[in-house]
Amino acid sequence: MPLYQNQTLKIYNSLSKKKEVFKPIEEGFVGMYVCGPTVYSNVHLGNVRTFMSFDMIFRYLKHLEYKVRYVRNITDAGHLENDADEGEDRIAKKARLEKIEPMEVVQKYTVDFHHILDKFNNIPPSIEPTATGHIVEQIAVIKSILDNGFAYEVNGSVYFDVLKYNEQHHYGVLSGRVVEEAIHNTRTLDGQSDKKNPQDFALWKKAESQHIMRWPSPWSIGFPGWHLECSTMSTKYLGERFDIHGGGMDLKFPHHECEIAQSVASNGVTPVNYWMHANMLTLNGMKMAKSTGNNILPAEIYEGTTDKLKKAFAPPVVRFFMLQAHYRSILDFSSEAIEAAEKGYYKLMEALKTAETLTTGKTSSFDVKAWKQNCYDAMNDDFNTPVLIAQLFEAVRHINSIRDKKETITAADLQSLITTMHVFTYDVLGLENIERQQSNTVLDGVVEMLIAMRNEARANKDWALSDKIRDDLLDKGVQLKDSKEGTTYVIQ
Numbered sequence: 001m002p003l004y005q006n007q008t009l010k011i012y013n014s015l016s017k018k019k020e021v022f023k024p025i026e027e028g029f030v031g032m033y034v035c036g037p038t039v040y041s042n043v044h045l046g047n048v049r050t051f052m053s054f055d056m057i058f059r060y061l062k063h064l065e066y067k068v069r070y071v072r073n074i075t076d077a078g079h080l081e082n083d084a085d086e087g088e089d090r091i092a093k094k095a096r097l098e099k100i101e102p103m104e105v106v107q108k109y110t111v112d113f114h115h116i117l118d119k120f121n122n123i124p125p126s127i128e129p130t131a132t133g134h135i136v137e138q139i140a141v142i143k144s145i146l147d148n149g150f151a152y153e154v155n156g157s158v159y160f161d162v163l164k165y166n167e168q169h170h171y172g173v174l175s176g177r178v179v180e181e182a183i184h185n186t187r188t189l190d191g192q193s194d195k196k197n198p199q200d201f202a203l204w205k206k207a208e209s210q211h212i213m214r215w216p217s218p219w220s221i222g223f224p225g226w227h228l229e230c231s232t233m234s235t236k237y238l239g240e241r242f243d244i245h246g247g248g249m250d251l252k253f254p255h256h257e258c259e260i261a262q263s264v265a266s267n268g269v270t271p272v273n274y275w276m277h278a279n280m281l282t283l284n285g286m287k288m289a290k291s292t293g294n295n296i297l298p299a300e301i302y303e304g305t306t307d308k309l310k311k312a313f314a315p316p317v318v319r320f321f322m323l324q325a326h327y328r329s330i331l332d333f334s335s336e337a338i339e340a341a342e343k344g345y346y347k348l349m350e351a352l353k354t355a356e357t358l359t360t361g362k363t364s365s366f367d368v369k370a371w372k373q374n375c376y377d378a379m380n381d382d383f384n385t386p387v388l389i390a391q392l393f394e395a396v397r398h399i400n401s402i403r404d405k406k407e408t409i410t411a412a413d414l415q416s417l418i419t420t421m422h423v424f425t426y427d428v429l430g431l432e433n434i435e436r437q438q439s440n441t442v443l444d445g446v447v448e449m450l451i452a453m454r455n456e457a458r459a460n461k462d463w464a465l466s467d468k469i470r471d472d473l474l475d476k477g478v479q480l481k482d483s484k485e486g487t488t489y490v491i492q
């Protein structure tokens with residue numbers, strides 16, 4: 001009997017705003033679509049959190065022995081600078097600025113995206129389709145929306161008619177936006193726009209002469225609207241109706257609302273049963289943004305190349321930190337928080353090692369079977385990883401007590417405890433076990449002593465000694481980094 005038949009998984013559905021018992025359309029199979037990145041820059045740490053959350057969900061569904069088809073797209077065309085169908089294509093703009101081909105931009109940042117996700121131990125999706133690889137299919141979807149009367153063509157561009165759609169369906173079903181209110185609150189369009197109403201969104205845009213990414217269509221040489229690719233590719237690979245659609249909270253409106261409208265207008269059925277949204281990551285209590293400088297690139301954390309952190313943190317520590325919060329909660333990244341997570345991570349890894357060395361007895365002083373079910377209950381409750389981690393630490397406490405001869409465990413219970421710890425730590429949470437390297441407290445102490453000696457040498461203007469300390473450390477693979485806040489080090 002597959003594991004899912006013994007467990008009742010509940011998922012918070014953004015559509016009903018309630019936790020619902022998960023029941024896939026076809027027993028034993030799960031179709032899951034997650035909106036992927038627009039590959040015009042290095043992947044954002046907040047996006048890494050989102051993809052990590054859906055990776056954990058993918059892993060748990062697979063652990064429950066569902067056969068999961070996980071589709072995550074790559075947006076390589078059609079995503080304009082602002083979400084109101086205006087501005088330059090993000091990838092084309094980058095290509096123009098760097099004087100390279102759009103496909104070079106796409107290749108560079110797709111490779112970066114895969115590299116970073118792999119570093120954080122995310123399993124690749126089952127299918128990773130691209131927008132440019134599905135132009136023909138997107139044109140077919142536009143045709144069917146036009147045929148069904150929910151779109152109109154103006155000057156070679158095709159727009160989705162939101163008001164017309166809303167007469168028969170509900171535009172705003174996911175985000176709670178009310179079309180009528182939106183009409184009154186939106187300023188009238190300037191003469192430049194071909195749209196009948198400001199709410200309407202582009203399905204196809206005619207390319208201006210300077211627009212380099214362009215394809216032929218029945219309406220003009222142009223390019224598809226951003227929202228269209230996800231409706232098209234989710235239908236193609238998962239069917240007109242599928243189980244789970246995920247993405248970052250910021251995609252709920254307009255992107256996901258538009259996806260629903262397009263799919264209903266084209267296929268006549270509601271596409272998704274469970275909508276899931278992962279919350280955002282802040283940095284030191286503030287929104288992360290490149291423009292304000294309140295930003296860290298994922299690689300800067302494990303390379304130790306940001307002045308926002310005192311030292312480097314290994315990828316599994318970052319993953320552990322992220323999963324300590326529930327995916328629907330806002331999580332704040334800070335130097336203190338990641339340091340605390342590092343301690344917790346190594347404590348867990350050490351206990352896993354200790355568990356292998358325990359002596360067993362005739363009785364168990366704690367109920368391993370009940371504890372195991374508590375772990376499942378945590379994950380069954382809308383993938384509650386912080387509660388799961390608390391349960392793992394409950395086990396750590398028992399492991400350490402058994403080691404200290406204050407508690408006992410039978411051989412069978414110990415086997416079950418170890419197996420369950422491994423399943424949840426490695427398979428479900430996806431935490432790789434690394435040896436403690438960069439957080440070695442003895443090394444910390446020694447290097448800090450040398451930094452203090454170097455500071456003394458500098459104060460005495462003994463530059464020869466201060467340089468020697470720096471260079472000799474570098475020779476041993478320890479790089480000192482000076483900043484306003486003082487000197488820190490990274491292991492190379």
Ligand SMILES: [Zn+2]
Pocket residue numbers: 034035036230255
């Ligand atoms: Zn999408």
